[in-house]
Amino acid sequence: MKNTDVSELKKIANELRQSVIKMVYQAQSGHPGGSLSAAEIVTALYFREMNIDPQNPKWEDRDRFVLSKGHACPIQYAALAKRGYFDESELSTLRKEGSILQGHPDMKKTPGIDISTGSLGLGFPSATGMAIAAKRDGKDYRVFVVLGDGECQEGIVWEGAQVANKYQLDNLVIFVDNNNLQIDGTCDEVMPNIDLGKKFAAFGFEVYEINGNDMEQVVDVLDRIAEKRDSGKPKCIFADTVKGQGVSYMENQCDWHGKAPNTELYEQAMRELGGTL
Amino acid sequence: MDTKKIATRDAFGEEIIAQGLANPNIYVIDADIGKSCKTTNFMKQLPEQHLNVGIAEQSAVAVAAGLATTGKIPFVVTYAVFGSLRACEVMRQEACYPNLNVKIACSHGGVTPANDGASHQAIEDMGVYRTIPNMTVIMPADYYSAKKLVAEVANTYGPTYIRFTRDAIPVIYDEDTEFEIGKAKMIQDGKDVAIIANGDTVRLAIEAAKVLADEGISTRVLDMHTIKPLDEEAVTAAVNDIGKIITVEDHNILNGLGSAVCEVTAELGKGIVKRVGIQDQFGESAPYERLLAKNGITVEDIVNHAKSMQ
Numbered sequence: 001m002k003n004t005d006v007s008e009l010k011k012i013a014n015e016l017r018q019s020v021i022k023m024v025y026q027a028q029s030g031h032p033g034g035s036l037s038a039a040e041i042v043t044a045l046y047f048r049e050m051n052i053d054p055q056n057p058k059w060e061d062r063d064r065f066v067l068s069k070g071h072a073c074p075i076q077y078a079a080l081a082k083r084g085y086f087d088e089s090e091l092s093t094l095r096k097e098g099s100i101l102q103g104h105p106d107m108k109k110t111p112g113i114d115i116s117t118g119s120l121g122l123g124f125p126s127a128t129g130m131a132i133a134a135k136r137d138g139k140d141y142r143v144f145v146v147l148g149d150g151e152c153q154e155g156i157v158w159e160g161a162q163v164a165n166k167y168q169l170d171n172l173v174i175f176v177d178n179n180n181l182q183i184d185g186t187c188d189e190v191m192p193n194i195d196l197g198k199k200f201a202a203f204g205f206e207v208y209e210i211n212g213n214d215m216e217q218v219v220d221v222l223d224r225i226a227e228k229r230d231s232g233k234p235k236c237i238f239a240d241t242v243k244g245q246g247v248s249y250m251e252n253q254c255d256w257h258g259k260a261p262n263t264e265l266y267e268q269a270m271r272e273l274g275g276t277l
Numbered sequence: 278m279d280t281k282k283i284a285t286r287d288a289f290g291e292e293i294i295a296q297g298l299a300n301p302n303i304y305v306i307d308a309d310i311g312k313s314c315k316t317t318n319f320m321k322q323l324p325e326q327h328l329n330v331g332i333a334e335q336s337a338v339a340v341a342a343g344l345a346t347t348g349k350i351p352f353v354v355t356y357a358v359f360g361s362l363r364a365c366e367v368m369r370q371e372a373c374y375p376n377l378n379v380k381i382a383c384s385h386g387g388v389t390p391a392n393d394g395a396s397h398q399a400i401e402d403m404g405v406y407r408t409i410p411n412m413t414v415i416m417p418a419d420y421y422s423a424k425k426l427v428a429e430v431a432n433t434y435g436p437t438y439i440r441f442t443r444d445a446i447p448v449i450y451d452e453d454t455e456f457e458i459g460k461a462k463m464i465q466d467g468k469d470v471a472i473i474a475n476g477d478t479v480r481l482a483i484e485a486a487k488v489l490a491d492e493g494i495s496t497r498v499l500d501m502h503t504i505k506p507l508d509e510e511a512v513t514a515a516v517n518d519i520g521k522i523i524t525v526e527d528h529n530i531l532n533g534l535g536s537a538v539c540e541v542t543a544e545l546g547k548g549i550v551k552r553v554g555i556q557d558q559f560g561e562s563a564p565y566e567r568l569l570a571k572n573g574i575t576v577e578d579i580v581n582h583a584k585s586m587q
């Protein structure tokens with residue numbers, strides 16, 4: 001399924017945002033801010049770029065997706081449901097006992113999750129293992145990763161980066177969701193991520209800077225990257241984003257990192273996103 | 278018993294300020310979850326004694342070790358799963374081996390980070406740290422004992438791990454009850470069974486003892502807040518006086534309180550122990566009480582074990 005119509009993708013991103021808000025509201029817990037900032041990235045990957053088969057989630061040749069910033073799983077769950085990995089009614093069970101949708105991604109419980117994450121820093125280095133396996137096994141699948149900018153403060157992120165460089169993982173594409181917010185404040189306040197894009201460049205990545213909430217730019221960069229498939233270098237899409245994008249009171253607000261809206265704010269968010277309650 | 282409920286992470290947040298005000302060598306090292314671990318006010322009031330190293334728990338412990346070499350008393354503050362497991366080797370090499378005065382103080386102990394799921398539930402932390410020489414390992418049972426034990430930790434030399442609850446738990450003690458590291462607190466004495474518990478499960482032990490009393494079974498309840506160094510005297514006395522012991526903990530039954538008590542009883546060559554705790558399995562997203570129940574950590578389970586031991 002290659003959906004090339006950008007306006008259609010924008011519509012889907014908006015629908016996924018509504019699902020995120022509804023899911024977190026129903027669970028009365030979860031992480032809306034970082035889910036919303038990654039909505040365009042996740043939409044473009046699941047509805048246009050990735051070679052996947054929702055009927056066969058374990059298909060050996062599928063592209064992989066690793067949500068290294070695992071707390072943002074509501075946006076991935078929304079995408080998986082809409083792509084048909086499981087019924088959309090499951091979304092209302094987020095974080096509840098017995099649910100296939102855990103508080104953080106669980107590859108054993110949720111169809112379509114390629115590896116369990118939630119402890120920051122670990123998903124990306126694990127993704128390098130998947131990319132190495134593709135090369136060793138002569139398979140042409142790619143591995144897509146979404147990292148948080150705060151997450152990049154974990155030392156192991158850079159251990160992953162050096163592996164990606166050494167093994168020339170041109171089949172590995174990482175997105176840095178550069179929203180400049182973490183939990184205790186902005187990244188600038190908590191731990192300045194000086195020249196994060198340049199750091200990945202110094203580690204041997206081809207770095208592409210985009211506005212990660214602009215669907216045209218996300219689609220365009222994925223097209224450019226696809227052309228450089230065999231460049232011998234891992235790719236880093238350094239995506240400037242707004243945490244909480246799409247819900248006015250959540251935008252750029254640290255407090256909406258991991259908090260559920262009450263009924264009034266839920267209804268406001270759904271109105272702003274043009275959704276039905 | 279007071280029915281007020283307060284999370285012990287709140288007790289930490291309050292007491293660490295008192296300690297910091299009293300001693301300028303007390304430092305807090307946050308790793309981007311200060312808000313949730315209740316150190317925001319410390320940061321505001323004592324900015325010169327505060328650091329936030331970002332989402333980098335290993336760095337936090339290494340920085341703390343360096344600070345400790347200069348006589349400071351750093352508290353690394355994060356969630357239990359990260360402060361024990363991600364940071365573990367750094368703590369072992371840089372703080373335990375050289376016996377430096379580094380403290381790790383963690384919220385979200387046990388299954389209290391319930392709906393976050395297994396990735397955030399710390400069921401191995403106390404056991405892992407118990408295995409490292411020089412370490413002290415503590416989990417307070419309520420708000421007041423948490424405050425007292427934080428003060429003790431701040432004023433007692435040595436590498437230490439202390440964990441708190443995310444969720445509110447009942448207040449058990451009076452404000453002026455005293456606590457000593459390594460010394461069990463006897464909450465009530467009895468002669469038919471001894472329940473040795475710690476942390477958020479002490480409340481269950483107290484409840485179980487009440488139910489048992491109604492059935493004519495008299496229970497000794499011990500709050501074993503420190504699992505290392507273990508109060509071997511208190512365990513030995515329980516074995517000699519009663520001989521039937523139930524341990525209860527919000528932690529894997531492997532290598533935590535239950536294991537520590539078994540080590541003592543096995544070497545004494547007498548007494549029987551039933552361990553109540555996490556059944557060596559990962560958790561899931563679910564309400565906290567349900568996660569306990571799924572592991573047999575309930576008043577009813579404890580009562581049944583006690584009865585079957587009679």
Ligand SMILES: Cc1ncc(C[n+]2csc(CCOP(=O)(O)OP(=O)(O)O)c2C)c(N)n1
Pocket residue numbers: 033034035037069071072118119120121147148149150151152177179181182183243257308309310332359363
């Ligand atoms: C190893 C580890 N340490 C701490 C946390 C707690 N935590 C969850 S989300 C978060 C902030 C993440 O910020 P960022 O990576 O920028 O993500 P985003 O802003 O996109 O939500 C932290 C510290 C964690 N999940 N894992």
Ligand SMILES: [Mg+2]
Pocket residue numbers: 148149150177178179180181182
């Ligand atoms: Mg961020």
